[in-house]
Amino acid sequence: MAEPLKVISKRWDVPDGHTLDGYLRTGGWVAGRAALDMDPDAILQMIKDSGLRGRGGAGFPMGVKWGFIPRDSDKPTYLVINADEGEPGTFKDREMMERDPHMLLESMVIGAWALKSNRGFIFIRGEYLWPGVRLEEAIAEAYANGYLGKDILGSGYDFDVTLHYAAGAYICGEETALLDALEGRRGQPRLRPPFPAVAGLYACPTALNNVETVCNLGFIVEHGVDWYRSMGTEKSSGPKLFSVSGEVVRPGNYEWPLGTTARQILEESAGGMLPGRRLKFWAPGGSSTPLLTADHVDTPMDFESISAAGSLLGTTAMCMFSDKTSVVDACLNWTRFYEHESCGKCTPCREGTFWMAQILERILDGRGRSADLDILEQICDQVLGRSFCALGDGATSPIFGALKYFRDEFEHLIEHGRLPDDIEGHAGPVGDNSGRLRPAASGRPA
Amino acid sequence: MLSAELRERAHEIIGRYPGARSALLPLLHLVQVQDGHVSDEGIAECAQLLGLSKAEVAGVATFYTMLKREPMGRHLVSVCTNFSCKVRGGQEVFDRLSEHLGVGHDGTTGGGELTLEHAECLGNCEGAPVVTIDYYNYECTDPDRAVELVDGLMRGEAPPPPTRGYVPTGIRDAEYRLAGLGPRDPEAMGVAITHARASDGAVPPPASGPGAPRATLVPSLGDEDGPTGDEGGS
Ligand SMILES: Cc1cc2nc3c(=O)[nH]c(=O)nc-3n(C[C@H](O)[C@H](O)[C@H](O)COP(=O)(O)O)c2cc1C
Numbered sequence: 001m002a003e004p005l006k007v008i009s010k011r012w013d014v015p016d017g018h019t020l021d022g023y024l025r026t027g028g029w030v031a032g033r034a035a036l037d038m039d040p041d042a043i044l045q046m047i048k049d050s051g052l053r054g055r056g057g058a059g060f061p062m063g064v065k066w067g068f069i070p071r072d073s074d075k076p077t078y079l080v081i082n083a084d085e086g087e088p089g090t091f092k093d094r095e096m097m098e099r100d101p102h103m104l105l106e107s108m109v110i111g112a113w114a115l116k117s118n119r120g121f122i123f124i125r126g127e128y129l130w131p132g133v134r135l136e137e138a139i140a141e142a143y144a145n146g147y148l149g150k151d152i153l154g155s156g157y158d159f160d161v162t163l164h165y166a167a168g169a170y171i172c173g174e175e176t177a178l179l180d181a182l183e184g185r186r187g188q189p190r191l192r193p194p195f196p197a198v199a200g201l202y203a204c205p206t207a208l209n210n211v212e213t214v215c216n217l218g219f220i221v222e223h224g225v226d227w228y229r230s231m232g233t234e235k236s237s238g239p240k241l242f243s244v245s246g247e248v249v250r251p252g253n254y255e256w257p258l259g260t261t262a263r264q265i266l267e268e269s270a271g272g273m274l275p276g277r278r279l280k281f282w283a284p285g286g287s288s289t290p291l292l293t294a295d296h297v298d299t300p301m302d303f304e305s306i307s308a309a310g311s312l313l314g315t316t317a318m319c320m321f322s323d324k325t326s327v328v329d330a331c332l333n334w335t336r337f338y339e340h341e342s343c344g345k346c347t348p349c350r351e352g353t354f355w356m357a358q359i360l361e362r363i364l365d366g367r368g369r370s371a372d373l374d375i376l377e378q379i380c381d382q383v384l385g386r387s388f389c390a391l392g393d394g395a396t397s398p399i400f401g402a403l404k405y406f407r408d409e410f411e412h413l414i415e416h417g418r419l420p421d422d423i424e425g426h427a428g429p430v431g432d433n434s435g436r437l438r439p440a441a442s443g444r445p446a
Numbered sequence: 447m448l449s450a451e452l453r454e455r456a457h458e459i460i461g462r463y464p465g466a467r468s469a470l471l472p473l474l475h476l477v478q479v480q481d482g483h484v485s486d487e488g489i490a491e492c493a494q495l496l497g498l499s500k501a502e503v504a505g506v507a508t509f510y511t512m513l514k515r516e517p518m519g520r521h522l523v524s525v526c527t528n529f530s531c532k533v534r535g536g537q538e539v540f541d542r543l544s545e546h547l548g549v550g551h552d553g554t555t556g557g558g559e560l561t562l563e564h565a566e567c568l569g570n571c572e573g574a575p576v577v578t579i580d581y582y583n584y585e586c587t588d589p590d591r592a593v594e595l596v597d598g599l600m601r602g603e604a605p606p607p608p609t610r611g612y613v614p615t616g617i618r619d620a621e622y623r624l625a626g627l628g629p630r631d632p633e634a635m636g637v638a639i640t641h642a643r644a645s646d647g648a649v650p651p652p653a654s655g656p657g658a659p660r661a662t663l664v665p666s667l668g669d670e671d672g673p674t675g676d677e678g679g680s
Pocket residue numbers: 053054055056057058059060062082083084085086087170171172173174175176208209210211213214389390391
């Protein structure tokens with residue numbers, strides 16, 4: 001059986017873990033110092049060997065991605081951190097930046113050194129003011145103490161970081177849209193190729209990674225590839241933060257090795273479903289990943305297993321909903337989100353999300369027609385795989401899953417004009433903040 | 447027009463980026479410090495500062511949710527109604543506030559006290575339902591407590607401490623931060639709060655009901671005969 005971990009979340013219970021003092025006292029900058037003494041290529045090789053895969057949703061092997069970055073370019077190389085975290089149900093990067101902002105900064109220095117980059121940006125969603133403030137304070141401390149800026153720790157190496165607040169647009173989490181936004185444009189996806197690795201920010205070579213992905217670097221450098229691979233599975237290695245939300249007893253971020261079953265995370269960390277409520281449907285990686293049911297709860301949370309179950313690991317944001325909750329309501333809620341966030345660049349997504357929302361709205365309203373489900377499916381078919389970026393694909397995920405497993409609920413609504421009787425509505429607030437105390441983690445310390 | 451002081455800040459921001467245009471989002475936040483929304487004059491000024499056309503700047507300004515076309519009130523109150531909050535009552539919170547204040551989504555109260563909006567996922571689902579004031583978070587709220595919160599704002603009082611963040615001092619101060627300029631008034635920041643860890647001195651979990659720890663693994667997943675309900679708190 002897997003055990004909970006305290007690797008990425010190792011400082012979350014340290015009251016001053018967000019300050020430089022607290023950070024250094026708990027092993028901070030040990031990896032950074034070691035890395036600055038290492039050959040950059042050796043670091044890149046370690047990243048490759050570690051099997052680290054992107055934590056931002058797509059799960060692309062990080063070592064491969066960084067391997068595409070030209071080493072001999074006469075242009076500057078940029079390191080851009082994707083802290084846009086807008087995927088519904090996802091809140092892991094937020095807590096990392098709030099509680100351990102120096103980990104991100106140290107990890108950026110390690111990564112940038114490996115890439116020979118002297119300039120980094122943290123692109124953070126504007127609504128994340130509090131994690132942003134924590135980062136501002138950490139950046140100021142790091143500069144004042146020689147951990148950022150010129151001649152870091154006497155190594156002769158320079159690296160500058162700029163924190164850049166965005167202005168509220170989910171699509172800016174898509175990597176090429178992010179780059180356009182960071183260049184001061186509307187955040188709309190770019191045609192690839194060229195990929196950001198070759199022509200990203202200001203058409204220069206750019207490494208673009210999720211907050212959590214990059215924060216693995218220090219651990220890999222400090223503890224080695226074998227240690228790292230001892231967590232997780234062959235193809236999905238390492239520790240992972242799982243954001244559990246919805247109708248569970250203790251919603252929160254919990255760290256486990258990749259490959260831990262959803263059931264174990266749900267029961268041991270999140271305390272199971274709320275009293276009197278049974279698991280009905282869940283998204284394993286945010287609202288853009290196809291819905292699963294209670295039958296899938298023993299699936300290991302790794303990239304391969306979740307794909308085999310018909311969904312995607314996404315951001316590992318486990319959104320758990322009960323038999324008292326309408327899956328059609330969930331679809332409408334999320335579809336409205338995609339409709340609002342569609343950037344409008346391509347027709348399938350711009351028009352499709354609008355029509356999907358219209359149809360779902362009338363079904364839930366009791367005005368559904370018998371042909372509606374077929375129409376809905378057709379529209380989703382036209383959006384999936386035909387959209388310019390993955391937002392359009394993601395918009396169809398809840399609906400496809402819901403139609404596959406809960407078609408009877410849609411049909412009931414269309415036939416009777418109302419929801420089945422056992423759907424009671426919302427569960428009420430989490431309670432008070434104390435509901436989210438972490439269980440004493442017996443996890444292996446880093 | 448930006449004040450002389452903010453204009454100086456604007457040049458400082460532009461200087462931070464390898465390409466000047468990257469400063470556009472921060473500058474639009476700066477315009478909101480001055481005007482409480484992205485005004486036509488603000489658009490013209492950004493265009494002039496960055497050597498862009500007004501249409502280019504307006505095209506950007508209209509793309510982003512946080513850049514407002516109408517003046518905001520003194521505070522911005524956002525209620526998450528995305529699904530992880532909705533199943534915890536987020537929609538009820540918004541509906542009550544809307545009814546209580548007599549304004550809808552993006553509406554501002556008559557005396558300019560506050561602007562209300564429903565928001566997409568604010569990335570704080572563990573504290574559902576979440577309300578933010580000037581982007582600082584009040585977690586685990588409910589309609590009654592949310593009404594109390596806005597009543598205080600309507601009376602012009604400082605809000606109580608959030609569960610994450612500093613005590614909000616107004617949306618314009620938040621916009622100053624968002625422009626990348628740090629605290630607008632370092633003296634007035636108050637005490638930082640981040641809840642919900644034992645080490646933060648949070649109150650112990652209740653003995654029963656939502657939030658109670660489970661002594662044993664309780665498979666409340668789907669078995670009709672599995673333990674549910676009342677045993678949850680043991
Ligand atoms: C609509 C959309 C939104 C996304 N939002 C985010 C996000 O908020 N944060 C993130 O890290 N990746 C997000 N991604 C994934 C990024 O495009 C990209 O794959 C990722 O940042 C790469 O980093 P990684 O390899 O470290 O995962 C999003 C993708 C799409 C299509």
